Amino acid sequence: MFERSCKEVTRLVLAGEDQRLGLVDRLAVRLHLRACKACPRFVEQVAFMRLAMRRWRAYRESDEAAPPAT
Amino acid sequence: MDDFARAVEALRPQLLRFARAQLRNDAWAEDAVSETLLAALEKPQSFGGRSQLKTWLVGILKHKVVDQLRRHQREATVFTPDDAQDLDDGLFGPNGEWRELPVDWGDPEHALRQAQFFDVLEACVEHLPPAQGRAFMMREWLDLETDEICKSLGITSTNLWVMLHRARLRLRECLQANWFAADGTKAV
Numbered sequence: 001m002f003e004r005s006c007k008e009v010t011r012l013v014l015a016g017e018d019q020r021l022g023l024v025d026r027l028a029v030r031l032h033l034r035a036c037k038a039c040p041r042f043v044e045q046v047a048f049m050r051l052a053m054r055r056w057r058a059y060r061e062s063d064e065a066a067p068p069a070t
Numbered sequence: 071m072d073d074f075a076r077a078v079e080a081l082r083p084q085l086l087r088f089a090r091a092q093l094r095n096d097a098w099a100e101d102a103v104s105e106t107l108l109a110a111l112e113k114p115q116s117f118g119g120r121s122q123l124k125t126w127l128v129g130i131l132k133h134k135v136v137d138q139l140r141r142h143q144r145e146a147t148v149f150t151p152d153d154a155q156d157l158d159d160g161l162f163g164p165n166g167e168w169r170e171l172p173v174d175w176g177d178p179e180h181a182l183r184q185a186q187f188f189d190v191l192e193a194c195v196e197h198l199p200p201a202q203g204r205a206f207m208m209r210e211w212l213d214l215e216t217d218e219i220c221k222s223l224g225i226t227s228t229n230l231w232v233m234l235h236r237a238r239l240r241l242r243e244c245l246q247a248n249w250f251a252a253d254g255t256k257a258v
Contacts, residue, residue, distance in 0.1 A: 005166025007158060014235050018209060018216050041172035045242055048178045053210045055182050056191055060088055060211075061128045 002028040009039050013046055074114050078107055081124055085131055091192070092135050092207045094200045098142060102134040109134075132212050136222055139204065143224045152199035157239040175250055187249060194244035198237050205230060206237035 001024065004012070009032045012025050021029070033040050082103060089099035109130055110117070117126050139146050163169050181187045198206060208219045220230050 005162075006168050007162040007166035010158075010161075011235065014238050015231060017238065018231070018234055038168040038171050041174055045172060045175055046238070048175050048181075049238065049241060049245070051178050052182060052187075052191055056188050057211050059188065060084075060091075061125060062122065 002031050004028045004032050006032075006036060006039055009033070009036070010042055013039070013043055017046065017050065074117075075111055077123055078110050078127065081127055082107065084124065085127060088128060089131060089135055091195065092204065092211060093138055093146075094196075094203055095142070095145075098138040102131060102138045105134045105137070106131045136208075136212065136214075139208070140222050143222070146204055147201050147223050147225055149201055150199050153201050153233070153236070155236070157236060157243065161239070173246060173250055175245075181249065190245065190249045194241055194248065197244060198240055202233045202237040202240070205233045206241075209234060 009029055012021060012029050015021065016029075033043065085103045085106060086099055089102045090096065093099045093102065106127060110127055117123065161169060175181075195203060195207070205219060205223065205225075208214050208222070209216070214222070216227060216230055216234075219225075220227050223230075225233075
């Protein structure tokens with residue numbers, strides 16, 4: 001029931017960016033991530049892209065000439 | 071021209087850039103921006119100086135961008151062969167396992183501090199196939215819920231999921247190739 005391949009987990013992680021996953025899928029992803037070495041990296045990359053898009057947008061929408069510095 | 075009109079007009083190039091990134095069509099972008107400037111000049115009193123002028127204009131522009139997408143719905147969702155290309159098979163083996171371990175991208179803040187990173191990001195988004203790029207930007211920049219995107223573009227939700235899935239995988243691949251694989255830029 002909770003068995004998912006990396007390919008399926010990847011699909012679910014991406015779908016999770018745009019919709020709330022069902023309970024079974026959420027649990028399956030969580031279990032998979034605990035046992036997998038590759039997929040947690042993918043999850044981090046997706047989080048990175050989300051953050052990057054948000055920063056880029058903030059920078060284009062505001063009057064700042066440069067990306068928000070630290 | 072009064073000061074307000076001059077200030078609004080001065081922002082035209084920035085608004086155009088914003089509209090082009092979303093619409094991927096120069097004529098539609100010009101129309102969206104012209105409509106925005108017109109609306110702004112007709113009702114300067116609604117600005118009221120509460121926010122930055124640009125922020126206010128971008129708020130109007132977002133609506134005009136959606137109007138354009140609705141108006142050109144059919145052309146906006148024409149699939150190119152690129153749109154149809156599925157990246158999954160390149161990434162995964164027959165049993166759905168990663169062919170290659172995804173690379174550790176390190177601390178995001180390291181990349182996000184650098185202006186060049188945003189140039190690469192912009193180029194990568196521009197390289198998305200047009201229909202995919204539009205859907206992706208509606209989600210990321212216009213902050214629309216998926217059912218609104220489907221309605222505006224006249225596509226099914228299944229279609230949209232596929233487009234967003236492919237867009238994100240492509241963006242990932244492009245960033246990997248053009249930022250993280252490039253020497254000296256990756257967080258150590």
